[in-house]
Amino acid sequence: MEDRQALLAENIVKRFPGVVAVNNVTFELRYGEIHGLLGQNGAGKSTLLRVIYGVHKPDHGNIYIDGRKIVLKSPRDARMHGIALVHQEITVIPDLTVLENIALLGFSWNWLTSRFDYASFKEYIDRIMSRFRVELELSEKVRNLSAAERMLLQVVAALSINAKILLLDEPTSPLSLHEIERLFDVLNQLRKEGLATVFVTHRVNEAIDVCDRITILRNGEKIATVESRAIDVHTLIKLMLGREPEELYKVRTDKDVELVIGRYATEIPLIEMRNVSTQPQRAAEMPLKKINLKIYEGEVVAVFGFVGAGKTELGKALIGLTKISHGDFLYMGKRVKIKSPVDAVRYGIFYLPEDRKIEGIIPHFTVASNMDISSLNIVKRFGIFVDGARELRISLDMIKRLNIVTSSPYARITQLSGGNQQKVLVARAMLTKARLVIFDEPTVGIDVATKAEIRRLIFRYARERGVSSLVLTSDVDEALGLADRIYVMRDGEIIREYINRNVDRDEILKNLA
Amino acid sequence: MALKSSINSALAKFKHFYSSYELSRALVPLIVLIIASIAMSPQYFLNPMNIKVVLMQITPLALIATGEMPIILMGSIDLSPGSAQAATAMIAAILTRTTNNILLAIMAAVALGTLIGVINGVLVAKLRIYSFVATLAALVIWRSFVIIVSGGKLIYGLTQYAMFTQDFGTYIPIGFVLTVFIIIVVYVLLTRTVIGRYIYGLGSNEEAVRLAGVRADFVKFLAFTIAGTLYGLGGVMLIAMGGFAVDPWTARGNELNAIASCVLGGIMLTGGSGHPLGSLLGASMLTILTNILVLLGVTEIAVQQTVVGIVLIAAATALTRGLRYVK
Structure with missing residues (x-):
């Protein structure tokens, strides 16, 4: 490690209407290191990254590069200062070749002044690729590339403009295990060459494996920056998820659970999925693999898993937005086909989306x-x-x-x-006259007190009105505090089921470690 | 000092009024335009004959703009009103000529307009073609239809339609009164009914409305159909207010006038926002603007259109101020 400071983001505050996304975070990045930015959904990782990349203007705080204070007005400014972002939602043009995409991404700001010389540009890119040990077929159409190769393409494009600081926003979530290794090889090469890399992730193992230092964010605040050699997985998960006061979460007691357990053996579930698999229709979608799931009347069921585990896909499969390719969907013991939210409402299934802004509120309405x-x-x-x-x-x-x-x-x-x-x-x-309400991350990005209120509402609603609730959550305490039963999900699969009675928190977390 | 602060507070109140009422986005400029017109040449502008001419010119435009409005509120666009208006006018003209039955002719025109709307609706809602493309095709096809059925000839002397231009009370044409009545029906539809709620919702956040379990495709289909009916009525009024004659190129470019009316009337092209009387106010503004130019001696169409274009840019700028992105 060179130990020379590459970037310092000092006391950054970024507010959005109704929420403080990043609260007084100081983040230091050195040359020759891979710096992990770890946190749950809504922790403020992406917002911090976008502040550094000039997408969001911070409400407060300064950014220094090589010790000099700079003001970033746009991503263009950031790139001028040698900062490049590798997007999670991959921004390449599928009908152009790899080389053309690199040219497009790299030269986008000075194409007016520079004459494009195809042969010498190819030679230039070849040199970069051999230096950083990237293997890409430059004449291939990007359409035929894997997700990992598209990611590498963006890395090469960043290197082609002499970027010194690379920001990778959840690069591993769409990749397979093998592809992840390939990406990590390149990242290690970047480190050797003295580049500074920010690696955003919510996967604890990855952070420890590949990063030199890790900064943990939670609810928009920096919890700590740690040396990854000096920390174990368990402590890191605890830091990432945090423990909030018990009483805020306990909206139900073990006795509440006793009341419903008796019914499992005898009753027909309201909704049942048998061996349900799906075929992803978009690149970022996680396919569901052989899901077996039951929801009884008036029961609160939680599906717990990290972001990208396939929870949203599961919720959307229940309302007909994710297409079921195999398996049976049963409603009151009868096989049914639900093809759209309109069908779902007819069966009394209502989905409350995770992303309030994009899929939830109607902004012009009262x-x-x-x-x-x-x-x-x-x-x-x-x-x-x-x-x-x-x-x-x-x-x-x-x-x-x-x-x-x-x-x-x-x-x-x-x-x-x-x-x-x-x-x-x-x-x-x-x-609505729903019989099942699916709450997708109902309390993400919400302050602690309101969180507890919403959880109480969900629970009371299920018990008093006999309406079943399916809570999709990446917060283990939410699952434990709210649900009668908990399914644990990872990579599109349900890997464990718990009846929520004397369940050990750490044991649930171990499933995901 | 006291004067300054009272002016400031009046200004603040006005700002509040202006920003909080969607109608004022159109009403304030319209009133300014009328006052300016009166100030420039009161003897002409307030002349009863001129007022009647202005109201006659507003009528067909207001009808097609009102048809366009729900579609824009939904976040879509319709490029067919000009051609639809011409097609329905031509059918009405031919039927009036051949059967001399004006009621039959009007009903046929409205039915054809509705059919045009139904086809647009199916193309957009069922076949999922971008409204811009689907209605661009309609623009071309229905214009060709007009040229074919008319044989390229002008049909004139349809004096039966004079009943729409007769005075209602003092120098207000009956056709205009009927149009205002129809616009009130659309107003009620948009503000007081479930369909209106869904139309605004689709323009504001289609994803959310669909997830809420609303039959969004049906709502879209309905909006295009209602628009078509209004284009048919606009075609009828075109004969009545346009000298009782229809030529094959009549109403050419009216789709743009309809859209311009909506923009001037404060209907956001991004959807979801705008007052349902905006189309009427916008059409009035557009007409009065041309009228005052004529009164000032600017008779050249090219100059008139340039001025209209500049006003449109000014209106659109005011409309989108404060938005982060515009497409």
């Missing part, structure tokens, strides 16, 4: 109309008219019951904080 978009059939009058008075009554009732902080039911949803927006979405689910 709080009231965001709540009843799925249940306008109970708000309407004369077949087609929205009954404003009834809408107001229902929304006021929900605002009171769910303790939603808003100036009025007619306030725009975007004026609410993240936690309150989520509560509005929970209200949306509750207003």
Whole structure:
């Protein structure tokens, strides 16, 4: 290790409406090191990375490169300073060749002034590739490349513009084990050549294997920076997930579980999946492998696994958005086919998406109309008219019951904080006549107190109204505090099932280590 | 000092009003335009005959703009209103000529308009063709239809349609009153019904609305169909307000006027935002703008169009200010 400081991001604060994504984080990167940025979904890793890459302007804090203070207004600025980002969502053009894509990614800022000489450019790239031991067929169409090769292409493009600092945003999540090794070989070569690499991941083992130092983020805050040689997997997981006060999580008792256990042997489950597999339709999608899953009436079931384990794909398979290629889907013991969310609603299955902004809220709508978009059939009058008075009554009732902080039911949803927006979405689910509600990461990016509130709401709702809940979560304490049963998921497979009674937290985590 | 602070607070109030009411995005510039027009030449602009001419010119444009509006609110676009208007006008003209039954002719025009909307709807909602492409095809096809059925000839002297231009009270044409009535129906549809809610929702966040279990494709289909019906009515009014004659190239470029009306009326092209009376206000603005140019002696079409273009840019800039990205 050279030990010379490459980049210093000092006291970075980045706020988004309703949430502090990065809170006073100081991050130091040295030449000749691979620096892991470890944290759960919503911990602020990607936001920090985007601040360093000039996508987001920090609300507070400074960035220094080689000890000089700089202001990054755009990714273009960052690249000028030798910072390159390798995207998770791969940004290459499939119909061009590898070489053409490298040229496009690399020369994008000075194509006006430089004449493109194909032969000498190829020679230049060949030199870089042999120096860093990257193997790529330059004349191949990118369409035919594997995910790993596309990643390497981006690395080569970054090297071609003499980048000194490489930012890799969750590079391993779409890769197979073999491909990951290939990527790590290149990363090690980069380290030898003295480059500084930031490696964002939520996989603890990988971080320890490949990184020199690891910075752990949680809920937007830096927990620690540790030498990876001096730490073990177990401590690292604990640092990453953190323990929050027990009472905030315990929304149910073991006795609650006893009440439902008796039914497992006798009752027909509301929903059952038998050996369900799926075929991914997009590159980032995790295929489901032989899923066996049962959900009984009025039961709270959690599926626990890290980001990218296939939880969202499982949730979407239940509402017909992920196509089931093999296996049976049973509703009250009968085989059914659910092809779209419209079908799902007909069967009383309602999915509350993980990404509030993209798939959840309707930004131009008021709080009231965001709540009843799925249940306008109970708000309407004369077949087609929205009954404003009834809408107001229902929304006021929900605002009171769910303790939603808003100036009025007619306030725009975007004026609410993240936690309150989520509560509005929970209200949306509750207003439907659903028999199963799938909550995909219901408390990610939400402050601790509201988290606990939402968990209590989910639990009470299931018990009082007999509505089943499937909670997809990457927070082990959420699963333990909320569910009657817990499925543990990894790489598209359900690897364990626990009845949530005297279950040891560390034992569950061991499954994923 | 006191004056300054009271001006400031008035300004702040105005800002609040302007930013909080979607209607004011269109209403304020319209009022400014009317005041400017009056100020420039009151004797012409307020002349009863001129007011009637302006209202007659607004009528067919307001109808097709109102058809276009729900589609834009949904985040799609329709390029067919000009051709649809011409096709329905031509059918009405031919039927009026051959059967002399104006009611039959009007019904046929509205039915054809609805059919055009149904086809657009199927192309977009069922076959999943980009609305821009599907309706671009419709633009070309229905114009060809007009040229074929008319044999390339002008049909004129359709004086039966004079009933729409008669005065309602004082110098307000009956056709305009009917149009305002139809626009109120669309207003109610967009603000008070479930369909209207879904249309706005689709424009605001289609993914969320689909996940909520809404039959989004059906809503899209319906919006295009309603638009088609309004284009048919726009075709009828085109005969009435356009000198009782239809030529094969009538209403050419009206799709752009319809879209421009919506933009001037404060309907966001990104979808989800805009007041349902925006199309009427926008069409009024566009018409008054041309009218005042004529009154000022600018009779050259090219100059008029240039001014309209510049105003459109100004309106669009005001509309998208504060947005992070625009496509």
